[in-house]
Amino acid sequence: MNVQFKKGVLELCVLVLLDKQDRYGYELVQKISDQIEISEGSVYPLLRRLTKEEYFTTYLQESTEGPSRKYYKLTDKGREYLHELIAEWNEFTRGVNQLIKEGEKHE
Amino acid sequence: MNKKQFLQQLESALQKLPSEERYDILQDYEEYFTIGLEEGKTEEEIASSLGSPRQIGKELAASHQIERASTTATASNIMRAVWAVIGLGFFNLIIVLGPFVALVGVLAGGWAAGGAFVASPLLVLVSNLANWGTFQWFDVFVSIALCGIGLFIVIGMFFATKAITKGFLRYLKFNASLVKGGLRHG
Numbered sequence: 001m002n003v004q005f006k007k008g009v010l011e012l013c014v015l016v017l018l019d020k021q022d023r024y025g026y027e028l029v030q031k032i033s034d035q036i037e038i039s040e041g042s043v044y045p046l047l048r049r050l051t052k053e054e055y056f057t058t059y060l061q062e063s064t065e066g067p068s069r070k071y072y073k074l075t076d077k078g079r080e081y082l083h084e085l086i087a088e089w090n091e092f093t094r095g096v097n098q099l100i101k102e103g104e105k106h107e
Numbered sequence: 108m109n110k111k112q113f114l115q116q117l118e119s120a121l122q123k124l125p126s127e128e129r130y131d132i133l134q135d136y137e138e139y140f141t142i143g144l145e146e147g148k149t150e151e152e153i154a155s156s157l158g159s160p161r162q163i164g165k166e167l168a169a170s171h172q173i174e175r176a177s178t179t180a181t182a183s184n185i186m187r188a189v190w191a192v193i194g195l196g197f198f199n200l201i202i203v204l205g206p207f208v209a210l211v212g213v214l215a216g217g218w219a220a221g222g223a224f225v226a227s228p229l230l231v232l233v234s235n236l237a238n239w240g241t242f243q244w245f246d247v248f249v250s251i252a253l254c255g256i257g258l259f260i261v262i263g264m265f266f267a268t269k270a271i272t273k274g275f276l277r278y279l280k281f282n283a284s285l286v287k288g289g290l291r292h293g
C-alpha cells in the first residue's frame with residue numbers, strides 16, 4: 001500500500017494503542033507491525049512529534065529484564081484528538097467502502 | 108548494517124540538533140535495539156526493520172527546524188527550516204521551494220518599492236546636484252508625496268512580512284506532516 005497513506009494511519013494506530021494502557025516504544029512498534037507492514041523506524045519520530053504536541057507524556061520505568069524503558073501515556077488532549085481521528089477515519093472508510101460496493105455491483 | 112553503524116549514521120544525520128535532543132533520540136533507538144536483542148533478534152534484523160537511519164534523521168531534523176523557526180522567526184531559522192523540509196524528498200523541492208521563492212520575491216519587491224518611494228526626495232536632491240540647473244518644484248512636490256506613500260507601504264510591508272512568515276511556517280509544518288504523517292486535516 002502507498003507509503004504516505006500508511007504513515008497517516010500510523011498516528012491513529014499509536015494513539016488508539018495508548019488509549020487503554022501506557023506502553024513503551026518497542027511494544028507499540030511491534031503491535032502495529034504485527035498488523036500492518038510499516039517502516040519501524042518512522043514510529044519514533046512520530047512519537048516525538050506527538051509528545052511535543054502534548055498528546056503524550058513520557059516516563060521511565062525499570063523492567064525486570066534489562067534497562068529502564070520509556071513509557072508513553074496519553075494525555076486528555078491526546079484522547080480528544082484520538083476521538084477526532086476515529087470519527088474522521090470512520091467517515092473516510094465508510095465512504096470508500098460504499099464506493100467499492102457500488103463499483104463491484106456494476107461489474 | 109549493525110547497531111553501531113545504524114546509530115552512527117543516525118547521529119551524523121542529527122548533527123544540527125542540540126546535543127540534548129540528539130542524545131534523547133539515540134537513546135530511544137538504543138532502547139529499541141536492546142529489547143529486540145533480548146527477544147532474540149540479530150542487530151542486522153533490527154536495523155533493517157527500522158529502515159534508513161538517514162531518512163529517519165532527516166525527518167527528525169526537519170521537525171526540529173520548523174519548531175525552532177516557529178518560536179524565533181529569524182530569516183536564518185526560516186531558511187534552515189525550508190532546507191530541512193526540502194531535504195525530505197523531491198516532492199518537497201517543488202511544493203516548498205516554488206511558493207518560497209515567490210513569497211520572497213513579493214516581499215523583496217514590496218520593500219524595494221517602499222524604500223525607493225521613501226528615498227525619492229533624496230534622489231531629487233542628488234539628481235539636482237548632478238545635473239545643476241534642471242531644478243523643478245514639481246519634482247520636489249511629487250517626491251514628497253511619494254515619500255508619504257512610501258511610508259505607508261513600508262508600514263504595510265512590515266505587517267505583511269510578519270503575516271506571510273507566520274503563514275508560510277504553518278504551510279511548512281503542514282507539509283512536513285503531509286510527507287511523514289499523512290493528511291491530518293484532509
